[in-house]
Amino acid sequence: ITGYTLVLIDGRRQGIGGEVGPNGFNEISNSFLPPISSIERIEVIKGPMSTLYGSEALGGVVNIITKKVSDKWETSVSLDALLNENKDWGNTYGASIYSSGPLMNDKLGLTLRFREFYRQQSNVEFTNGSGQRVPGDQAQSPTKANNFNIGTRISYLANDYNTFIFDIDFSRNHYDNKKGQLGTITKPGDKGSLIGGYTDIMEVDKFVTYLSHEGVYENFSITSGLQYNRVSNNGREVVGQATQPFLGENRDIVAEDIILDTKSVIPLGQNHILSVGGEYRLEKMQDKIANPTNFDQYLLAIFAEDEYSIKDNLRFTFGARYNHHEIFGNNVSPRAYLVYNPTDELTLKGGVSTGFRTPYANRLINGAYNYSGQGRFPIYGNPDLKEETSLNYEIAAIYNNDLFYVSATGFLTNFKDKISTQRYDKNNMIPGIGTCNADRCFRAINHGKVEYKGVELGAGISPLDNLNVNFAYTYLDSEVKEAQDKSVIGKPEQDSLKHNIMLKTEYSFYNKITPWIKGEWQIDRYMGDTNINREYYKDIFLASMGVRYDINKQWSINAAIYNLFNKSFTDGWESYQNSGTTTWVNTYNRIEEGRRIYISINGSF
Template sequence: MRQHFLHSKLSVLVLAALSVPAFANDAVGNEADTDLGEVVVTATGTAQRIKEAPASITVLTAQELQEKSHSNLAEALAGIPGVDIRNGVNKTGGLNVQLRGMPADYTLVLIDGRRQNTSGSITPNGVGDTAIGSMPPVSQIQRIEVIRGPMSTLYGSDAMGGVINIITKPISSGEWGGNIAAETILHQHEGGNTRQIGFSTSGPIVQDKIGIQLRGKYFDRGDAERMMTEGTGRDPRPGESENYDIGTKLSFNLNENHELWLDLNRSRQRYSNEDNRMGTLDKPNLPPARPGLPSGLRASGYKDAIISIKEQYALGHTSEFEAGTWKSYVMQSEAETRGRTMPYGWTTKDDSYRFNGEDRTLTNKDLTINTQFQTELGNHNLVVGAEYSDNETVDLAAGKDVKFTQDSWAMFVEDQWKILPTLGLTVGGRYQDHSSFGGHFTPRAYLVWNTTDNLTLKGGVSTGYKVPTSNSLHAGINGWSGQGRTVTVGSPHLKPEKSTNFELSANYATERFDVTGTAFLNKFKDKIESTTVDNCAVNNTSNCYLLADFPAQATIGQSYNVGEAETKGFELSSRVNLTQDWYVKGAYTWMKTEITSGENRGQELVSAPRHALNLHTAYNVNERWKIWFEGEYKADRNRFQGDKKDQSAANQAMWDATGNKLKGYTVFNLGSSYRFTDNLKVSASINNLFDRKFDETAKYTFNGQPEEVYMYSNTAQSIAGTFIERRNLWLSVSYDF
């Protein structure tokens, strides 16, 4: 009865959105006439057209973002070639962004060119997406630029896989204006409904002198029925959450050539753990965890909610001189994770203060000072800059009064040389001196040749460099896994990870047609992976680690440099303007990842689908009404890595039941938007239109007992594979003022 009612409600609401009368006459925006030479800034730090940018870059416009639902940044990137957001789900329900087969940790997220990633790890055990904070209100975003491939030359560590730069709208220098938008997602089946409201406004306080911008967003998600009926283990269907993000920016025009600005932002994300979705709750009045320990609290490491708080303060200036443009900023970023506790029952009494269920402090502070100068010298466009970073991470897992600190300074230069009117060469390099690893030079070179007015050829070599987090270098305990049962220790011997990326692309564009093909090869060295080693106190083997305080633990988690790996693939994207009001665009990716040395040689670096395809079409019915339809296809992924004989007996049984595959899929979405007035716009979409079920299971027998395994995802210590909610309706009302 409930499903029938919701199904009827979905149908009526969407038909209303798709069937509004065509009586208005103000423009909704002819997206079919989008300028294929759109200007971007992330590839070089200076403005240039996409076709001439020395990188593989995709732009998401404000209009594209406003016409779909995006609970998080990853969902906005689903249709971009070379981008995979479907390989796993965090405990929060958030998705990971993998660029060209590189793990999510190698994607650098920026807002207006300023780093959002934290330097240290304070979001352990499946909540890593919270470290970046939430996306600004969509109405405040001007565009999102996505670069696939290393950009460490300009942006340093973490940019090894690529860069996502969220560029916000400038403060209005004329009249006051803004936007307020409310939206909801209504699920037909077991999902938790969401509600979100966002606003942004800006204008002058003192005309032409002082301006201000205010922005904010509130998000609330209801509880969803658990996919895992027994109520234990990782569950891809998220629970209750309540998040907000609020910020302001002030600008001071000292004169027509000099501007000062101040930006403040605070975000708070709260995820309920009342049903153990985030981790096993600490439990009082239980028997001893092992002989010799007192009874009472059994701490597994989790309270009834996980809370992530992030605050940023940035002060900067922009100065225009006859010789060029000088930009600088200083930013303090502070992040904290609450709701984690210290597991109890796996140590000796003299160390028990660390493991008695007290709050586990998890904080990170990053200070960044960045300055750069851009100038034109003849046919050279030159960017010269420097950056200083000071980082502090605290994790009580390492002990009281222990702080992980590191700092670095860097100098970088990049030159865009216009050799000929149709031929440009970009060369650059970054020298970084790190307190733990000394100096390292990261170069890149890229050639862009406009062979004709329609055909552009590009190619280049870029390098990436990523230092380990300060937590991972600690000579001692730095965390737990397995609900507090398995200790992990740091690895002071870790080396920075390095990569070299080769790519070659061709773009052909006319007024109505645009197609780009790109081949890439990314060679990865000293990749950091997790493994288990013997505890010398239990098994005194050659490569064991002595952890005498943990006599009940036979193995210990530790990270090491795996050796070499590579990702390679081909990306194809195209757009056809069939008429002035109707366009079709698509993106295809073929990709393979492989570890090429060490004991895991031949295994995948990440479990990526060999084939991925996205298609999208949109039609402007008239000046106010637009409809769109899209499809997403992903091929199968491998469920387990390595040979079947090396798997546990339980995993071998699942291997047989599934053919060692995480099932591929195709999903479709349908949407529409209508502008009732110049100020009022209503949008709607049905997501997962044909109601594909991602909780499908296969039945098998193990040790004589009936078992089930999920076909699209692998829910073990982490969630691999794909989970997409069943059919749901998104509704949005947006008002400009």
């Protein structure tokens, strides 16, 4: 489910409990990632995983596992650039360094990491339906950005059984908004009001630190930790009516999480592996545009899961998580999964899992918590909001041998009480608020029910030792079952993609030069825009090719050409008349650069 995936680094949450990036910027709290050279592997778990991970894991989990502290000093460096053929798009440049090694024999280890990213200003123009070239605005023309991440980790091996880890990380994302590329800079409106709400720069800072203990003993293992996350957004100002408190001041958007958790894995006899644990999470947020300006909520949880080996080739996993939320009370998220291996090559599996996610605390107030339309239209909270929940069924078959693999997965997900907004026109009555005094107003609501069902297919073949061909296909059929807006019932969910196809081939020459080519198709993404009578966005096909060259054991070069056929996303506009005003709509669901060249130089010592 798009937007409902929990991102972890070494099992630690990277998202924040507060809404620090309103108006489409909230995913920025997940954009602070470590240097690629520090990553050992990435684990992806599809489907609801709230049993083990709690709220936010409603659509799955991505866990980025970084390298352990080395027993000898190792350093990796990388320089990269993305160069656009069309000079209207700004180029991007990056650099990173990762170093790890011992400080005191085998007892104390240190890791250092740093990443820098710079993007030039873009000046993209678009062709509208009349053939005119018009400047892009906001997300259509990426703005200048300068982002960095720096962190360190100290690992202390107290003895053969106990390890203590202290990690601290700071990131800053700096965006230029001098020309309103991200949003309209604050300016006077009618009757003493202010609209816009953006400053000339947007600067988002993130600070994460944790202390953890890992114990591996004869009969069980345990991992416990105390984590503190803080994200601040310094690029927004208070707008609204003249009576709005703090009008014209910085919104001082700050979110803080304190997380205390523990998990133990206990083998029980020959056939059971029990995982038990608990979590306490306190979420705080401040935003001066809301009243009250400060909110907080806590969550207590305990969970247990058992992997039962019925036979050597048959395993049954079942468990549940009990949550007590300060506002939403009690919730139980169970999960059950069966894995059967009739042969060494064939795996059959299937199960049922559940998920839930609570609303941001600021959306529960009985007043305005944000403004849309560049500061003109208030968005009101709703104290009666419910938590979002899902129930997922999955069945899969995987065959894998030395020559090829094939996989097929069928899934059905029932999604309930999705949080959305309802529109109210001027002078309409808003429940619990009163009359809408703006041209339009919005209020947070629970959307209703959506059903997702589909199939995922995967295949790969290695007919030669150095040749790999991989294929992936996803079919998704979504349908809105219940909704406040009756006109969308029976239709696909907005922006849902029906067909997604990927084909990639690579061949390695002498284990030194590895060229590859890749094609991606996106077909039938639902648009549902009745103004231009278009049901689906335009289909997209993108091709790319590249090569990796291992110069020696220390140095390698990666090069690639993305959007090989220079597909344009700037000429797909259609228009309609809205109260005598011509409104243009992009019939592609996203804006992407044309043909561009990527190159990176990587060294390891």
